[in-house]
Amino acid sequence: MRRTTTALILAIGAALLAPLAARAAEPVKIGVAIAQTGPFAPAAIPTLKAYQLWVEQTNAAGGLDVAGTKRPIDLIVYDDQSDFTKEATIYEKLITDDKVDLLLSPYATPAHFALVGLLERYKFPMVGSTAASSQLKKVKPGYIWFPTSAMPDQMGPELVKMWQSLGYKTVAFATLQSPFPQEIESYVKASLKGTDIKVVASEQFAPDVRDLTSVVTTIKQAKPDVVLSLSFPAQSILYMKAAREQNLDAPFQLVLIGPTHEFFAKMFSTNLNGVVTIGHWSPLQVKWPKAKPFFDAYIQKFNESPDYLDVPLAYMSCEILAQAVAKAGLDKAKLRNEIATATFDTIDGPVKFDGVQNVSTPTMFLQIQDGKAQIVWPKAEATAPFEKKGPWAN
């Protein structure tokens, strides 16, 4: 009789625990749509790699901590084909059809903007990543957050402060006709008002430009202390080539996007030394103990180094989401509250949001020194002091 009772208790216990065990192993579905084809794919795919690295690391560590229970991650990825008009449709499918538990963000500012209304409608929180525009501040706080501190309205005053500290008096612009570079130009110019720094040349060029010889010639004639090449990688290459050919010797030369990309370093090697660029992350920052391990893990998995802006931002968005889910679970309202109020420990140091904005990470600038991207501004965050751009190598 005792044996029968024991067996019965065990059977009932097993029957009760079985759903729990099954529940514990049930994957957390995380969805993302990102440009895997089309013109934005080259820039977007490294950010997808950051997501994949995070998923792999999390699964290897036993799964995503969902309010105390570890569950494996099932990452669902769609290709938005670099078409931002498809973003809302794909994310709606992820929410309603794939019934994902969590969302990761797409690539680029317009894709983020395209989702604001949808997230609001489904009350689905999503941590953004590669979105940087002062227009973001107009987004109603609610279900989306932006971890970047590379914001044009913050970059303008910071750059001017930096030049003042270095004693520079003249600046020249070579600006791509695209919203992000043009926003930066306008904020820098606005920040220059009331200072003794003068704009001595200001050139704009179209995205399909094939040669910047005349732009660099005009800038060289103006003999500026500072040159801002506010360009994306394709035009940054043209600037670098023209500047090198014409031996442009301004001691401060900023190239907006490109210098921290691996292909760029291969192309220009030692000529990149001294070039300043945007970014608020570096594996060399010892204050952020997670930075270097992330850098090494990325290289180990993909056999290439990450860029210093988009890829860290994508990984940070995963870290923020994971830490919020660990506390709040998958309940959307609790998750939203957690993301909006908590402080998160990331590869880029602590992150805290005020509204949609990351208010913990200062706006920084990097400089390539001996092939490594060092943070040179602000001084409190610097991993190395700024160095004047030396002569171009032949």
Added chain:
Amino acid sequence: MDILLSPQFLVAALVLSAIYALIALGLNLIYGTMRLLNVAHGEIMMLAGYVSYWAFVRLGIGPLISMIAAMAITAVLGALCYLTIFKAILRNRQLAARLESNSLLIFFGISIIVQNVLSLAFSADPRSYPYLDTVVPVLGARVELNRLVVLAVGAGATVLCILFFRYHRLGLAIRALIQQRDAASLVGIDADKINLLVFCLGFAMAGLAGSLIGMTSAISPFGGFPYTISAFIVIILGGLGNLLGGLFGAALLAFVEIYGVAVTSSAYRSVLLYGVFIFVLLIRPQGLVGRRAV
């Protein structure tokens, strides 16, 4: 205005002319001869760029040698395209009647396939490698050696092609086909063989361009389309199927881009380029060197 006399501008304009001429050459052959809208032209260039990239990174072979392999591979791809797709279309009267529009869709499909195959094989990350990037003095200007190589090879390839079309039997046969397709067949020209040759040549020229462009700029699986657009502008400007016209078209675009921007502002670059393009087509719809249709 003194800067207009700068040798730096002249060299930059010449190099850019060579780049435009080179990327337009292959497209001119295929569109000029068969009226096929090869919108995969840029992707074929990227494919060749990757061949040279791979040869350089993995085998240590420079693009000046690997461009031959790149041309061979793209020529084979051209032959496959013709033999498996376009030959069948040309045989079918109904399909052949809509050849130009059909070709647009087919080549669009090919461009997507090439993009994705390259993306799978090499990832979508841009690729580059330093090759002959020493800055050398030329005519009082300073220019990277690889850009001079593009200038020399581009000019050489264009001249060779022009000579081929002017003096070689096969070249003359291709020209005959461009001018009078039906009459050419009547005098014994094997249109099928000539078509195959044109595909091989056109793709090989795209391969040559891609192989060389990879020395001076980054390549990526999705980076071909802007080259296709540039190539179309050049060949329309010069006169469809007219290689010499393509050369003039390339030079005109390049000089407008360099000197026009210097005189006005870089902000007006697109306005100037497309303005000149429209102006030329208004006064010479047949292109700079093309002949008006009778």
